[in-house]
Amino acid sequence: MTNTIETLPTPSVVIYEDVVKRNCKLMHDRAISLGVDIRPHMKTHKTIEIGKFQTETINIKKIIVSTLSEARFFALSGQFKDILYTVPIVPTKLAAAAHIHSSIDVLHLMVDHPDHIKAMVEYRNQHLGALGNKKWSVFLKIDCGYHRAGADPELPSTIKLVEQLTKSLSDHFVFQGIYTHSGHSYKQTSPDGIAKIATSEATVAGNFAKKIRSLGYPCPIVSIGSTPVCCHLPNNLKDLGVTEIHPGNYVFYDLMQVELGNCKVDDVGVHVVSRVISVYPERNEMLVDAGSLALSSDPGCTHLPDRAPGFGIIVGDNNLRIVGVTQEIGKVSSVNGSPIDFNKYTIGSIVRIVPNHSCLTAAMFSNFNVLSTESTTQVKETWIPNKHW
Template identity: 30%
Template structure:
């Protein structure tokens, strides 16, 4: 099928860029002596996860039990929930999955640890748990420098009959905040990557000093696409980072470009949209309206982004459309402002690199894999 025959809006994956991104991150993991456990919330695609596994990925990271269930059903045997897993309903589903695959999950509070232990002890099994550590994002997790609480939670897991403490896990989400004053984007990535690594290693040493962790039997898991690109492993008191969990790297997006993780040339995912209307703006420019709005592109913005995506003039070479900004979104419309004459006409198609690629999968629910103008495959998103 030719690209021009596709409906709009749809999500397109450039196969060559995708395969290059997957191979490059796998090579980085190999060079740093860590397992690559990719986060599949970015794509939610069985086909893409199989490609990652074929390249050497060891296990998968998921955000939800729906993802875990779908990928275990598809034959994946090692799934990690990088999310505080709380509630009887969730524990029942984890227990069912444990009969078919290795499943591990995160906890970060004494209350959740006790609840999980009560459930799994009653089932006469021990669930594998990682203690989540906050290394700077300020979201979930025990603060990396709170030695008392780190030891309290780790000891509570170890002493809980239904749980087994297998390691520590963190996510350097603060990498998405961009540079501090006087920093370049690259310097910011290197700073946050070092914080993520060193603070997790320091937390492991705190547990080691309390007799709660041994370097030869403890997983240290970090994860964020921006920091993964500059990650360099190191040893502290025998501990090393054992795995990385980037997700967005398979596609990249406008946010990653702004952060310095990649260039537009690396962006494998675009949204194909169509011009459905146009009108002069009264100031010598034009408004053009696309059939891709919030329900295709999301409303995410981040450091260094302008508008809600990058419109491409030459998609094959990832050349941006000059003088055009995707300034507004309504549910089904993208509002493109041209400063001067508009090169696009009603009915024309345009590809947009989204600000945040991880939201496209649940919004558009399938991917069309392309090479040039040829559609080679259609990959559904789980649940659709």
């Protein structure tokens, strides 16, 4: 039996192929128009299918992953041969990384501390040939103001890392360039604020590249990212020294991206399908069978002024919001207090939910139900994402 949205078990996730393809094309075209490359991130969806949409207009299918399990998954597909694992590499993960690196063109790793470099040299010396006679390929992660990962570009020790990667230890390394991530863009309150972060990230990254080049070191790639920033890039991006962008969440977007002004509700490519499990007219509330395991417990953009709290909105009825989640249950309230239409939301009826954070929501499901467009109810395919670690 072919599933339709009405026969899906709930909770389920549905993906709109046309929306995802459109999001991929627009972001690709934006990069092209600004004269930079795009190296898309896989972590939001973790599927071969969407990875192909993200890269089909690119000559070299360069992708980014957030776990070695994802790296293995995309490498094994045979379709992605240039993969960047963006989390600073720990010594115990070098064996797995070397294996993947030897099986494809290149697995780039991320470093931001001399101990990463030291461990990689030791590993390569102790396991001759484990990398398929390749050198380690690395990006240097620098901190553009987010203060999560990344070496401080103002510290002399950061220049020393470049020196090691490109000169004194260059027998072991192919230095690709620098990489930044502007996660603080999610804490802005307006597109203008995000645009300022975009310019700031590009400037920090571009200036550091110029600085190290002026010291005689190479720096082929200058990669900046985060989906909010990639939605508000400056026109002089290339002049600032950036060579590529690396967005991820944009394939699906989500309620946070809508509320930050990075997309419209119609651009959200993933919904959680849920059913009304009970109604409580006496308190103008109802429950659905999507809770924190289906929607995640990410409260979203709580820093935005006047933002109604909650974990998602009901598609087609923006006044209805998931105001609370427990493990398997979501509570729906009317934001402005107007009466819920309980003739429409009968027990067992289907609702679609725009989740706060599509990366976390998608990670909760073992399969994605693909619909061509939001207007069809027919499930055309099932895509199986990579899971866990």
